[in-house]
Amino acid sequence: MLWRMGSLPVPRTRLIGRATELTHVAGLVHRSSRLVTLTGVGGVGKTRLAQAVAEAVQGQFRDGAWFVELSPLRHGALVAHVIAETLPLADQTTRPMIDVVAEYLAERETLLVLDTCEHLADACALAAEVLLRAAPGLRILATSRRPLNLVGEEMVVLDPLPVPEEGDLLGGEEDAVALLAERAAEAVPGFTVTDTNRPELVRLCRRLEGLPLAIELAAARLRELSMTELAEKLEDRFGVLGNDREAVPDADPPWHQALRTAIGWSHQLCAPGERLLWARLSVFAGSFDAETARQVCADEWLPVDKLLGLLDGLVEKSILTWQPTGDGERYGMLDTIREFGSHWLRALGEEDLLRCRHLDYYLALAQRGDSAWLGPDQYAWCGRLAAELDNVRAALEFSLDRPRGQAAMELAGALWFFWHCCGFAREGLHYLERALALDTEPSRARARALWVCSLVLSTLGDGRTAEARATEGADMAKHLGDTQAADLARAMVALAVVISGDTQRAKVLALPLFDGHRCEGGLAYPVLASALFLGHAHTLEQEIEEAVAVLEHLRDDCERYGEVWMRAYAEYLLARAELSRGHNTAAQHRGQAVLEVKQRLNDRLGVAMCLDVIAAATAAAGLGERAARLLGMAQQLWDTLGRPQLGLPDWVAARERCETQARTAIGDRSYEAAYQAGRAVPWEAGMAYARSH
Template identity: 40%
Template sequence: MRHRPLRDTAAWGNLPSELSRFIGRGAELARLGGLLESSRLVTVTGVGGVGKSRLALAAARAAAEGTQGAQERHCDGVWLAELAAVRDPALLELTLSEALGLTDHTTRPPRTVLAEHLAGRRLLLVLDGFEQLVDETAELVRELLRRSPGLRVLAAGRRPLAVEGELTLPLAPPGPEDALALLAARASAADPDFAVTAANRAALVEVCARLDGIPLALELAAARLRTLSPAQVLARLEDRFALLTGGARGGLPRHRALRTAIGWSHELCTPAERLLWARLSVFAGQFDLDAVEYVCAGPDLPVEDVLDVVGELLDQSLLVREETAAGVRFRMLETVRVYGAGWLESLGDAERLRRRHRDWYVGLATWCELDWFSPRQQEVAALVETELANLRLALECCLDEPDEVHLAQYLAGTLWFYWAGCGRLTEGRHWLDLSLEHTGRAVTEYESSRLKALWVLGYVAALQGDAAASMSALYECRDAAARSGNPVAAAYAVHRLGCLSLVSDDMARARELLGAALEQYRAAGELNSSVLMCQVELGMALAFQGDLPGALALCREVREICEERGERWTKAYALYVLAYAALDAGGAEEARLLLTECVVINHAFHDLVGLVLALELLALVTVTEGDPAEAALLQGAAEPMWGGVGLRLFGSGYFNAPRLMCRERAGELLGAERYAAYAAEGRQLSREALVGRALRSPEERGGGAVPAPRSAGRGGPRGSRVSRRAAADQP
């Protein structure tokens, strides 16, 4: 069995922590665990609100924490992908990649990336809420299971996936005792003084029966027990039961019971609460109070009243409050959201609300782009990550209207910092390509939006290693900018053409283009992270050609500006160049300090290009410090990351030099066999574990000793030397 590092929880899975106790379902949980042992695809099915998601998550946690055999079956983790907010089939694979923590900068199809990542791994993938994309999800699951023998899938939805080999667990509502326990637990959470007594037990049991024990219905009813007695709750259900069970004759009682519970909650809401409920249905995933106040307020719902109405919906369990990295957010359960969307359509206000939603998120992206060049850069990254589902919805809304394609181009272009700086190149390319496929009718009026989308597409394609697409977009942008008199767009196009020359080892051309772009930026008064990156890239070109004083001057200036402005992302690249120069001058200790900060920043922003460059230079620093074993391990750990980087830096003599030098020096000190063993051990590290290891100082890791690697074969001469040619042949 291959060696694995100690489990790193952050890198091993992404299951959310439980916010409330899982009650009952012992028999179903045991049965589901048994099905997971015997099949690679198990789907929990049932009506909305019956508790499919909670049961699937409970089973996933049990698999993660269970017997040694279960842990071995899922030794690469248990991962949750929530699909309810995904409407575009093209985003299905991307959503799964995000859930698995994959960062890929290449032009490879996301499905290929997923399949290659999963091919040699043993993990459990939990898919929740796939009904709206059932055919696409089934096709994807079928292919992944076929290509990934160690993959198991646990799905939760209203219908099976109908994939060969699938086992299903139809989930009925809990039995009477479990239903009563759930109702009592949720009522006690809302009101600590609540208790089941001899006086109210019969009424509570009848409430459970009237609602068929459906957990979502019980949770909605429990919220009412804060203000109503069990008898009053039962009476109100009696009064409205016939009215609220409308629908197709012969419909399932459970569907009618769920609609009863939600419809009853709707009936009990005030007009303002009903109105806000309907309007909130335009959001996808999480949203914050500011967005609610802008999108949902109006003459019939004054902005100053929105907070109080949100509070009432929270009290009634119609909204869920969640703490995120971007602050407090709210979310609607999908069944509740769909009910509200139906009311919004019946009010004839859906299109207006969708446009309000779109306008808010276009404005949010604009604000985030400006704030990216500020001390709030990390906050901006977390905010866009949290709001991604709504930004996708806004992009879809723009693309649905031919006359508003310019807004899609503007929005996709404005998010350049997220696509490039936070490891989202594939998704950025998707939206940029889509927006530029459409021209709309008012092309000339909104030419600046199209130009921005073009240079951002050129930038993203360059980072993916797609030089042809990058040059095509950048030349088109440069020429159109010249015709329309847009010097800023022209500067961006020239800048990114300089980037292409840099990674293609045409340093003379890179210096010419990057220098020209800097002059154009300054003439236009443009200063932001991208402009500073241009200066760093010019510094790289100078450093690679031996002009270290020139490179140091440029990158020290960038570092100072970044520290003044609180900018970190571009600063990391400046630190890389400064470390390169420091190491060249014999300052290994200084280079380590610079690269340590560089690794921390790039890892925080999920910038795979910056991270792998810094790690490989750090490996060279490590062998210079006298620790070839650790250097080989770091070098090996960095190698798998190149699979997700589209830039063909291994074809660049300049970018490749630190890697080759490290491999040669460490190989000479360790010998070919031991170097290969340490590198193989490094390849088993998760990214989290790798970063943690890279940040250790020489003192923390015990100096420059060369211990035998755990994966080395016996009998290898310790410290034996091999020829430079043999060392260079090692991976």
């Protein structure tokens, strides 16, 4: 959902203890320190405390608290992109993303939580320095195993939970014991602390040195062991694993002894198939579902029919987390657990094999989405790729770091629909340009990546570079005999020309591709795109009847096949045509229908465009207060997009006419009050208002 005042995740468990640390860190963040870094060993609870601190202080920040999860990210160049995607920000220009984020935050009072920075410490430090310099109202709370080493950084070292003093086996009020008791009750329903088992709880917590993750891993064993057996067996394992560096092969990071022993013991107590699956699942970034795990991890050593049972076993042992979602069940793995699995995967000699399988799976997924996009399942594909974004990034990074054929260009090109249609144009450009720079030889994959790059550049307003990329792609595709890629590239030339404002030339380029053709054998993007650009050019030149004929043709083709994304753009331009005809009610109804589609596809540019057209229809009908509120809501979004009305003179003029009509209807003072109310309205309420009649 767009535009909440913050994006704090809902914790899976309640915070136990940490009252002193919570008060101390919250005070630093709110009152005295602009950059606070929580450090400590893996598994000590840095992320959970940071979540609690952000929740406690978010009401003190006018523009909210935003949680930026960096653990799945494997390349520092994307830190600013991930921050931007977390914020309600969708800049539609080609400026450096860190500059865009800095400009957005400059006048705001915001808390950013940068979670898990250690593997990207230099990139995080650079981003933090730039943003803090640009935004006086910004505070940053970072979690990292090592400091960011910036001037003014307040470092808070998080220690393990308190445990009873040595010899105090009847203690039990300490936080570590409370955590173990609660996790034991989750593992064994009905478990309670008694005078009989209390000494074993205390002994276990002392042996695990109060480290929360180690305690949670140990508690998961209570499903098959009594507390006494657990304490005794863990004591034995410390004698073996506590001094055995092979417990974590090629150990890096520096493992805390208690955690190393707890993880190593959990690993040894797993069945052989579970250990192998644990290692192989470490190639996933973020979450994954069971079917993806089967596709990437299963083979003769891990039969397909055993995978679901092995996944359930790893969940029971707290190696995996289980995450029900609206689209099905997904699994996740804590960073420390994933690192352990990665070390074992490397020791097994399977790292390259599994990363190649992972890449192949996501390339095939992107290609299926490409083939199916122009059809009835666009919402599902948008949701699927959004859920898999962390893994898509990991696959792209692997294909760029270790080139294998043309996989990087193929994957970045196949994802055109996700970059362009689902709100990830800036990130798409990042990967497309890296892939194109990696392999400059003429090929079908390069020709395709060129037209996709042109599409994204046009979306971001760089018509000149977009035209150059598309022209290169068209020439290359023609030389290679790839007719489809050549048509797509020529359509992108037409789009680039429209964006640049040369409507006459755009019509000349688009008409041969359209040429009255209907997609009887299925929808073809070059035809749909050329129809849209042709209709747009006619609309800009006030050739309304010609525009309506082309756009209704496009709409009917899309409707026949259940396609909603391109149809919505046709309806949007038809709404503008209705405005030109003076049909205000029809324009408003079309705009409202498009608004719902654009919301569901996370197309923030499309939402802003729809709000403008609904506001224009409302103002033309004499409803000045409603029009002013809608303009304020639209401006709330245009502020995050970089270029209001995409800089198109006709759209800017239409917006100015709308404002003038609204001011005339209700007066300047009433207009300003309604406009500011719309600009400040919560997003969900604003969208409901815009869709109402």
